[in-house]
Amino acid sequence: MTATPDLAAPRLADSDLLRSVFRRHAAGVSVITARGDAGPVGFTATSLASVSAEPPLLSFGIGTGSSSWPAVSEAERVGVHLLGEHQRDLAATFARSGADRFAPPTAWREGPEGVPVLDDVLAWVVCRVVGRVPAGDHRIVLAEVLLGDSAGTGSPLLYHQGRYSGLRD
Numbered sequence: 001m002t003a004t005p006d007l008a009a010p011r012l013a014d015s016d017l018l019r020s021v022f023r024r025h026a027a028g029v030s031v032i033t034a035r036g037d038a039g040p041v042g043f044t045a046t047s048l049a050s051v052s053a054e055p056p057l058l059s060f061g062i063g064t065g066s067s068s069w070p071a072v073s074e075a076e077r078v079g080v081h082l083l084g085e086h087q088r089d090l091a092a093t094f095a096r097s098g099a100d101r102f103a104p105p106t107a108w109r110e111g112p113e114g115v116p117v118l119d120d121v122l123a124w125v126v127c128r129v130v131g132r133v134p135a136g137d138h139r140i141v142l143a144e145v146l147l148g149d150s151a152g153t154g155s156p157l158l159y160h161q162g163r164y165s166g167l168r169d
Helices: 015-023 069-074 085-095
Strands: 030-036 039-045 049-052 057-063 077-082 108-110 116-118 123-135 138-149 158-160 163-165
Touching (some): 030 057, 030 069, 039 057, 039 085, 077 138
Antiparallel strands (some): 049 057, 077 123
16 A cells, blocks of 8 residues: 655655655665775665666765775775675674674675675675765765676565565565
């Protein structure tokens, strides 16, 4: 059942309205990683999007106040990981401010081009950053897929209404 829009009393746009609208949007959960001067960095993202097949491009958003932004702002390469529903704790770790995201129990290794690659994900790619587009308090990062692996098994992890969940039939 869907609600009938109340066109008589719309809210003016602000950050609260945007957050409220997007809480209703189910999104796949990914983790973006990069190599920083002080070690690996990473963050949970639900803004991942396919941009182009030729050349293979994707995009994701990152806040300029994020602890990962300084490394991502300089990185030539990034890792993009699609999480499975069995990885709720991993998603929460990479979303938590101040967490040591790469400490155990996080399982990872240095992958191609020195990019941190997470273990046991549904799919991962290493990308070359081709652009960073200003977008308010964020940047939209455009990246060209160089190589990866889509052989992981399981169902995707979703983010909806402020929590992680899996697909339902």
